[in-house]
Amino acid sequence: MSTKNKDKIIESVPQKGFFGHPKGLSTLFFTEFWERFSYYGMRAILLYYMYYEISKGGLGMDEATAASIMAIYGSLVYMSGIIGGWVADRLLGTTKTVFYGGILIMFGHIVLSLPGSITALFISMGLIIIGTGLLKPNVSTVVGELYSDKDPRRDSGFSIFYMGINLGAFLSPLIVGTVGQKYNFHLGFSLAAIGMFLGLIVFVLTKKKNLGLAGTYVPNPLTKEERKSVFAKIGIGAFMIVILGAITIPTGFLTIDRFTLLVSILGIVIPTLYFIFMYRSPKTTEVERSRLIAYIPLFIASIIFWAVQEQGSIILATYADKRTQLHFAGLEIQSSWFQSLNPLFIIFLAPVFAWIWVKMGKRQPTTTQKFAFGLLFAGLSFLVMIIPAYVNGTETLVNPLWLVLSFFLVVLGELCLSPVGLSTTTKLAPAAFSAQTMSLWFLSSASAQAINAQIVRLYSPETEIVYFGVIGAVSVILGVILFMISPIMKRYMNGIH
Structure with a gap:
């Protein structure tokens, strides 16, 4: 985007009105609060x-298959972000893309809120995957468009926005989870649909006044000739997918597995x-190739970390439902409530970690060492789950505090690895591929859950000790x-800390 357009956007946005930040931040x-809710x-x-x-109101699927579908669902949600970026950059601009995405998400939840079959489930997933992307x-x-590049409020604004994400993620399992598990799953999904509807209402009613021109420009619009070519390719691709599905699904060739x-x-x-493409490109310099080599172990570490962290909504969710005492300290706990632990710990601990890194200054761990700590904590979050099974066996119910400890440990790892990951990606990315490398960083989560789709099938109470032990040990x-090779990584980074 040109500097002139950036200046126009800043001038069109009311710069005060939400805790000293641009008014559009409230929109x-x-x-995002309601979308995450x-x-x-x-x-x-x-x-x-x-x-x-x-x-009991469910679909009666095999547990291993359900766990695998959950992992693939998460993977496709992250992969679809590439589509969303392209649509915004070349077709609609960001605000229109956000709006249409919210519409698709809402309809996806509406489909789930109605009694239906496995087919309805997959239709809902398709709508939510594309909409979230x-x-x-x-x-x-x-x-980012609400602030000039030199605005000192910029980082603080993103922190407030990040708080909205985590508040929505914290409250929703408590509300939707309680209604869904205690009364009716479809009623719970209805609340999710209402949440997205409220988000859309807020967005539509306030965007013109609060956002000004932010998100209205299409940075790299398609020409008329490009539109014809692109739409033709999309149409042919969609047609081929429909044909393949029509042939392979009824014949039993394309199964869920x-x-x-x-x-x-x-x-x-x-x-x-x-x-491979970035490394071999003539646009990548020798120094950038060296930094790209240093980025590969970090990328692999990110995949391993997210593979553990994302199992909180799959394996630990099953553990909460099947292996945990849900009557504790006089309270009746819903197994879905444990999904609120991750955002709750992030809300309280993120400012603490930010303070620690600032306080340590130049003495803080290097990027590679922070990634190493992330893997160590992730591994420990699984290793501690061996203890109750080893002491009491796998046929007794476990104190819920073990799950609380596991979620707490993995959040410590997340705060070591996740915030620094984005910053490191921008520093190590080849100049010609800066945007694509950022997409690559988000693909680490997609890759992690794609791998999880095969791993989670191996979990059962009988394999519990081996499952948590092997994955936890590998991560540690x-x-x-990674910690031991950090001096070597530092050399390959060529001056990047």
Whole structure:
């Protein structure tokens, strides 16, 4: 975007009105609050809806298959962000893309709120995957457009916005989870739909007044000739997918298991091709190639970390439902409530970690060491889950505080790895591929969940000790190795701390 357009946008946005920040921040804060409320509320009960018996309001799916679908669902949600970025950059601009994404998400939740079959479940997932891909990356982009590059409020604004994300993610499992599990799954999904509807209402009613021109420009619009070519290719591609589905699904060739395996393979192949393409490009300098080599271990570490962290909504959710005492200290606990722990700990601990890094200044750990700590804490979050099974066996119910400890440890790892990951990506990315490398960073989460789709099938109470032990040990060992090679990584980074 040109400097002239940036200046026009800043001038059109009321610069005071939300805790000393641009007024548009309130629009985006509450839009994202309700979007995350709807997404995490739905996710808190979706696994249970899939594997609960039909007599209990579920779909009666096999637990291992349901867990695998949850992982693939998460993977595709992250992958779809690439589509959302392209649509905003070349077709609609960010605000329109956010709006249409919210519409699709709402309809996805509405489909789930109605009694239906497995087919309805997959239709809902398709709508939410595309809708989240359109909305999620672009609403953050609009936040950035509210501030000039030199505005000292910029980082603080993103912190406030990030708080909205976590508040929505914290409250929704408590509300949607309680209604969904205690009364009716479809009623819970209805609350998720209402949440997204409220987000859209806030966005539509306040965007003109609060956002000004932010998000209205299309940075790299398609020409008329390009539009014809692109739409023709999209149409042909969609037609081919429909034809393939019509042939392979009824014949039994394309099964759920084969589809999840295909996505798992793509989760590894796509980032691998990205790295090869960037490394071999003539646009990449020798120094940038060196930094790209240093980025690869960090990227792998990110995949391992998210593979553990994302199992909080799959394996630990199953553990909460099947293996945990849900009557504790005089309270009746819903298993979905444990999904509120991650955002709760982030809300309280993120400022603490920010203060620690500032306080340590130049003495703080290097980027590689922070990634290593992230893996160590992630591994420990699984290793502690061995203790109750080892002491009391796998047939007794476990004190819920073990789950609380596990979520707490993985959040410590997340705060070591996740915030620094974005910053490191911008520093190590080749100049010609800065935007694509940022997309690659988000693909690490997609790759992690694509791999999870195969791993989570191995969990059962009988394999519990081995499952938590092996994954936890692998994460810890890789964390130690990463810590040990940090001096070598520092040389390859060529001056990047």
